[in-house]
Amino acid sequence: MRNSRSIRTSTFAITVALALSACSTFDQGGSGDSESRTLTISLQFTPKADFALETDDAYVLSQVGCLETLLTYDEEAGELQPMLATEWTQSTPSTWDFTLRDGVKFQDGTELTADAVAGALDHVLTAATPPRAFTPKVVSKVEAVNPTTVRITTPAPSALLPFRLASVNTGILAPAAYQGAKIDPIRHCTGPYTPASVAPGQSISLDRNDNYWNGRPALDHVDGRFIVEGATRATQVRTGESQVALGIPATSLPELESDADLSVTKSYIPRTSGLYFNVTKAPFDNPDTRKAIRDAIDLAAIAKSVYDGGAQPATGPFAPDEPWAPKNAEPAKQDFDAAKTLLTKAGVQPGQLNLTLLAYNERPEFADLATVIQADLAKIGVTVTIQTGEYASMEPALLAGDFDLALLSRNHLTDIADPIGFLTADYTCDGGFNLSHFCDPALDAKIASANEMTEPDDRNALYAEVASQLQDEAVTVFLVHEQTVAAHANTVKGFVDDPLGRYAATPTVTIG
Known part of the structure; x- marks a missing residue:
């Protein structure tokens, strides 16, 4: 036809x-x-x-x-x-x-x-x-x-x-x-x-x-x-070396906002930062271990402290006001007792896990974010060593799944301006950016079916179902929904x- x-x-x-x-x-x-x-x-x-x-x-x-x-x-x-x-x-x-x-x-x-x-x-x-x-x-x-x-x-x-x-x-x-x-x-x-x-x-x-x-x-x-360093970008626009600076870190905002010669712009964007696992690799092949890590982290404190109130605790991959987000979704709540119980159920003993967390420099908040996660996980007997560097130096290990934990900030409308691009790349069996190495053929088929749907409401309902599954199985610990911050003369x-x-x-x- x-x-x-x-x-x-x-x-x-x-x-x-x-x-x-x-x-x-x-x-x-x-x-x-x-x-x-x-x-x-x-x-x-x-x-x-x-x-x-x-x-x-x-x-x-x-x-x-x-x-x-x-x-x-x-x-x-x-x-x-x-x-x-x-x-x-x-x-x-x-x-x-x-x-x-x-x-x-x-x-x-x-x-x-x-x-x-x-x-x-x-x-x-x-x-x-x-x-x-x-x-x-x-x-x-x-x-x-x-x-x-x-x-x-x-x-x-x-x-x-x-x-x-x-x-x-x-x-x-x-x-x-x-x-x-x-x-x-x-x-x-x-x-x-x-x-x-x-x-x-x-x-x-x-x-x-x-x-x-x-x-x-x-x-x-x-x-x-x-300019990779966020603080340096902020300094350059403040001193006049540049007239526009992108990706301003929260720690630089007070100084920039107090400068009468500068304007600082903020707006929420379709970007979520998450803590990623290789779900095919022990101990994260067990969903209970992933859920324990999720339950140990205080998302509200991260949004308030690390992002200086400029982020929202994540309810999943999509922010609550996006048309493809699940209805009435809530962020995970910190619960150390529940986290310890889940670790015991997964057969993980206190002090048994010694993990490395990758945090790349291009996202200036990640250094502080990694430190908060390190402290939270220590309270359930998980030791975390933080490794920093430029993203390009880390990407080969991320793509190969050769890591324990990794922080990633992902805009889910940049691959294409519809969530199918992000979901296909990050969460299907052969996805080109599937750092989690997550594979569920039934979920693949569901995501692929959106490609033929001509009505946005039908696609959005499907994306909400996928988002709920990713959150429920703790495939990724979705941490915060972010703002974009820039400064200009x-x-x-x-x-x-x-x-x-x-x-x-x-x-x-x-x-x-």
């Missing part, structure tokens, strides 16, 4: 301009055309994979106003919006056609065509490790139907394919970007700012794209610095801290 559905919405463009340069200087910039307006931003993460789009490096290119996708997701409205594509149609249950925007050029002057888009998408689809949003499991073919139409075929009927085309990992670069051994983003994006130089591990510097399809961007330059106008971490400065962000 032929199923045709066309989605049209008003023109929308959210793009970002951050640029960080270790050797650049910046002018606070006035509104006069004679002054060069340069925005310097302290970014939270450092590119680790030479800007390969199948990795998290795509977020950096998107944040700095270089990389754009066919569609974008408006988190506030809860719907997709056009970007490089203006229309998307489900021409059959297993095919979607995307109509490209007229008049778009890559920054190297070449035209945005269906062949170029198909080539860019094929590059990530056939990568050794495709991005979680765009793998051969969910996409079987990408082709140019004509110069302005790209057709994407899925192995099975999919109502959610367009959401995958809003993932930054499906960003579009010019064909020339793929000619070498590594991705070359220099002058190969479509966004408002054009990369001019990159200092690996330190910074990226961008110039205004005067031929940008959505009008002349407000800034002349964007400079960015890759009051001279910066139009900055919005994107809850999905894709954008930092749009074409309209300026300094005045």
